[in-house]
Amino acid sequence: MNTPCYIRAIGHCVPERILTNADFERMVDTNDEWIVTRTGIRERHVALNGETCVDLCLGASQAALAQAGMDAQELTHVIVGTFSADSVIPSAACMLSHRLGISGRMAMDLSAACSGFLYAVETARALLMLHPKAKILVAACDIVSSRVDYTDRSTCVLFGDGAGAVILTAEPGQGSSEVVDVLLAADGAVGDLLTVKGGGSGTPYKLNDAIRKDFFVEMNGREVYKHAVRNMSGICEEILTKHGLTDRDVDVFIPHQANLRIVEAVGKRLNLPEERVFTNLQKYGNTSAASVPLALSEAVGEGVIKPGHTVLLGTFGGGFTWGSALLRF
Structure with a gap:
């Protein structure tokens, strides 16, 4: 057990x-x-x-x-x-x-x-x-x-x-929530669509070298969008199915706060109405690893998440990496 x-x-x-x-x-x-x-x-x-x-x-x-x-x-x-x-x-x-x-x-x-x-x-x-x-x-x-x-x-x-x-x-x-399950996945074959390469051992540099463009976030936005929507929605569906749940059982969905288009597309694929999808990206933008816990913390603090709620988390990131989690409050 x-x-x-x-x-x-x-x-x-x-x-x-x-x-x-x-x-x-x-x-x-x-x-x-x-x-x-x-x-x-x-x-x-x-x-x-x-x-x-x-x-x-x-x-x-x-x-x-x-x-x-x-x-x-x-x-x-x-x-x-x-x-x-x-x-x-x-x-x-x-x-x-x-x-x-x-x-x-x-x-x-x-x-x-x-x-x-x-x-x-x-x-x-x-x-x-x-x-x-x-x-x-x-x-x-x-x-x-x-x-x-x-x-x-x-x-x-x-x-x-x-x-x-x-x-x-x-x-x-008191006031705790259960992490029912977490599912994770990755695919390095498409990792070059979103990178920060400069400074890694694969792109070595010497003292006084100029800072190159690859030291910063480089992204193929169109392709990242496609992978993000497909993989995030897919793994969220997978965790719901694994636990015998449907979209009707999800009280609050907290996705990675990448951009509103991705959030809306994933919510639509999961058949979740806008009022059950929590977003705070309008205030914070994409905060990468902090995105989901920052949104979860605010949703709890604002009373959006209540005792008895089933909460679905979804994420997608460079690598590519993606995942989902089920919480019960």
């Missing part, structure tokens, strides 16, 4: 600075109507005042710990889903553990781009099977602004920065 997994608490954190569509009109050849029509995004929070991945993870983690009434010293494992850690070494998880005042616990980063949160949650579920008494912090954060070319109007308007964090245990607490 599987060890159960519960979300004991959740929190999020975003930078203070906001870039609106009007700001982008002064930066690149674009306008508010074009951005809103194609993406649904009106503004995004960006870490352009010096905030780092670990800074935002710390804020989200402290919010989750406070909600759980838990001290950081109780944590047994720290996992951070990110592709934009403060440094290659040490990991964001090690730095976050230190900032939380804990040491001697397992800490690691996990990279699955926009799917990083669900990949990290599934990893935590596996750890709970081995260590049922564990109390695991999963944080997901990306400082996408650090890897965005602000002269490329096709990508720079899409992304924002943020972090979300959950505490996972095998025993429920």
